[in-house]
Amino acid sequence: MSLIKRLLFPSYKSDKKPQTGQPSDRSSYYPEQKLPVDEKFTYHFRNNGGKFIYCEDWEEALEAFDNIMVENDWYEQDVFCLEEQLRQRFDGFNLKFVNKSDSKFFLSTCESLVAKTGAILLSSNQVKEKKLNELPDSMIILAKTSQIVENISEGLRIIKNQSSGYIPSNITTIQDFETDKEDKEKDFMSYGSSTKNLYLLLLEDL
Template identity: 50%
Template sequence: MGLFDRIFKGGKKKKDTRETVQTRGAHMPDLKIPVDEKFTIQFKKNGGKFIYCVSFEEVLEGLGNIIEENHWQQAAFLSLNPLLQQRFAGEDLRFTQSTSEAEVFFTTCEHLVAVDGSILVNSNQLLEKKLHEVPENIIVFATTSQLVESIGEGLKMIKKKYRKEIPTNITTLKHFNPTDENARDFRTYGSSSKHLYLLLLEDL
């Protein structure tokens, strides 16, 4: 059974656990549930949409469905990562580095943070740009090995990975639907809410 299968195909026991997590108070002790399930719960609560894929072919199919659903066939895709552009070069996407022209921000990330369902990014994805400068429509390509429990754990892994040159502009994508509540959340660092799709590839 693949990672995440139990979330969608599991029996009553998993369903009860998920409902318990969603109805617990913010200050109650955290339940010991798997990091993948915790991320899924929080990510969906934030308004994100994700497509879970077991192969890169499914990633391409999911990307095509997202583009078709939103009528983005002629849209310009902002991509600041040359390696990402190379990997999706055969998909007839119109890439640009102009934020004024782009309708969609297509990016990778550093980590997926389970505790609050956020997506940790830095200068490897954003260069020097701030979140409010990129389009409100975002597609993130990530893998299950990028899941971490907390932002602190993610930061430690970034420091370990980039020992000689730690990236700058570290921030999180968290709010994927605009509400009065998240507009006042100081953790967004002044960024606007985004509409976000996550293409999640199993690599464990």
């Protein structure tokens, strides 16, 4: 099944009946079936409570962004955004771009999307030296399908390669997006984090 169908129709099931010996008939002792990284990320991200919007092109991304603004009544509000390119991209939405942590929401790109945990990998390129609990509770993250990686190690390797060997400081992950979940297990990469209301606009670029 194609990426678009998997993301837009997560409940999709094949009409073909499974044959004996296929994964649906396997005992619990068989190893878990390996999923493609895009499907794995989508599953874990949604399971973490993230709000996922797939966009085929930039026009759809702008439309989705507008819908989020209307849904949350965020027009004419302060937006915490540290990336000049994003400020220019969304200049026509009547927003006030500031460097204030108490803004209505945080607008940002990211380094990678981690399939294994459904996490968003960020660095000082997006958040400077801010800790996650110092950022607004609501976030809109823009990413591309090519940024989906299997695990954090792969994401760190990409950061290093793109930075000519220089590793940005303050590398962290967000993977807790449900405010009603308590005692959620976190790894060392999400130290100092807090639960976030996060929208992901995923733009197709493959």
